[in-house]
Amino acid sequence: MKHLLLGASALALTVGLTGPVAAQDGEFTLNILHLNDFHSRFGPIDGSDANCAPETDAAGECFGGIARVKTAIDDRRAALEGENVILLDAGDWFQGSLFYTQYRSEIVAEFSNELGIDAMAVGNHEFDDGPEELAAFLDAIDYPLLSGNTNVENEPLLADRIPGTHILEIGGEQIGIISALAEDTDETSSPGDNVTFEDVIESLMAQAEALTAEGVNKIIALTHVGYNQDMEIAANVPGVDVVVGGHSHTLLSNTEEGAAGGYPTMIDGVDGNEVPVVTAYSYGKYLGDLAVTFDAEGNVISAEGDPILIDASVTPNEEYVTRLATLEEPIADLMAEVIGVATGPIDGARETCRVVECSMGNLVADAILDRASSQGATIAIQNGGGLRSSIDEGEITMGEVLTVLPFSNTLATVEISGADVIDALENGVSDIENGAGRFPQVAGLQYAYTLANPAGERISDVMVDVDGEWAPIDEEASYIIVTNNYMRGGGDGYGTFAEGDNPYDFGPPLEQVLADYIAAQGGEYTPYTDGRITVIE
DSSP states (O other): OEEEEETTEEEEEEEEEOOOOOOBTTBEEEEEEEEOOOTTOOSOBOTTSSBOOHHHHHTTOOBOOHHHHHHHHHHHHHHTTTSOEEEEEOSOOSSSSHHHHHHTHHHHHHHHHTTTOSEEEOOGGGGTTHHHHHHHHHHHOSSOEEOTTEEOTTOTTTTTSSOSEEEEEETTEEEEEEEEEOTTHHHHSOOOTTOEEOOHHHHHHHHHHHHHHTTOOOEEEEEESOHHHHHHHHHHOTTOOEEEOOSSOOBBOSSSTTOSBOSSEEEEOTTSSEEEEEOBOSTTSEEEEEEEEEOTTSOEEEEEEOOEEOOTTSOOOHHHHHHHHHHHHHHHHHHHOEEEEESSOBOOOHHHHTTSOOHHHHHHHHHHHHHHGGGTOOEEEEEGGGOOOOBOSEEEEHHHHHHHSOSOOBEEEEEEEHHHHHHHHHHHTTTGGGTOTTOEEEESEEEEEETTSOTTSOEEEEEEEETTEEEEOOTTSEEEEEEEHHHHTTGGGOHHHHTSEEEEOOOOBHHHHHHHHHHHTTTEEOOOOOSSEEEEO
């Protein structure tokens, strides 16, 4: 292993050997299979990305699940036998289901090891349970975990364990992998005080330059920064030939309705070449499948493909199905407990809850405000990114509640001024363009935002509930805010909460608060929106 010191981060260059096909006639084709943002969806998902009921799965209406993902990868490798094939993962295996709640990184390592991943980028959620859980994951995996702009040198559990760069040798060619993680991970996760995140573009430039100096002329940026920044990377980082990304859960496709762009999205690079950018949605619903052909100098001369939809036509791997059934036994009773009935679907989709008022946001915000009103709270603010699933019409199980709220967050309160409430809302709508999870779902509060305005100048018409009547917020007055302990500590950029007065992280767990609230409604809940958040065009 070779080491180069670049800035504050050690950039480790490691070599893996794979692939049988040597370059001929100066051209070289590489098939890149890729995943991102799996979020521990080991079981299949339905059309709303929620847990798929067995009867729905039996009807052929579900997608993904690790057993189908395994089959999809194996089938594609078999179809490409004799060609150059690699499997990359753009991060965020942690968090998102009861499997992770029960088994943490142990289950992630077990299944991901068997997929044959050649390299994985660190996702922000890999830090959700602190450096300790990420260190346990590193102990268990047999593939490289990369993040060039994540400085872990002052964290004893992780120091020298997360290289920036990896080199694969395949078909007689060297393929360089460079990597970066979203710079705001200290706000969106729990990396601890000893881990810092450096500038994405500057770090990737240094990584690419180091690989180029090593004679590598085919470089893939494997990132967890989101589609918008991936396009910036493609346009601004010399030496990068392909960008494989995650974090924003973006679907790129040439065939699927509603895709954010073509697969690949071609960007004019700084070297004068077009750079393909790909990402493959999330939750194991798709397998990215890109074929890239390079000329003798390492320039991309063609890039084509499309993500593979992992639907009911894909037969689940039987060994995985059997293993999952065993792992599910300890949590089956908890998942099956019925805590109420929904009279209609409760929308918790990221496409709504991170942009506008959504019915799941109203339910959770109403529930936590109801629970904390005895503590003097009059306003609830819940980050949309903390809502991880929808709930279908019909019986509501504890398993569904835990899938919506999988982070083991607890109830917390803090006292801030009306002006700080407005600042908090400005933070919440500051990164809507990238689907950031900080978007504020609220109760006891109304507000409007204008997306066309620059970040920091978007919020208007903030109203608070005063004795059952709506009144303009008083910027000089003090308000007790109820939120979750993650946001109260400054997570998702809510620094005004971290700096507020009388902070109290008193619990109970959010999932229990939600279950109790539904029970208090007589066990029947009717989802709704009421215009508490207005979008001004």
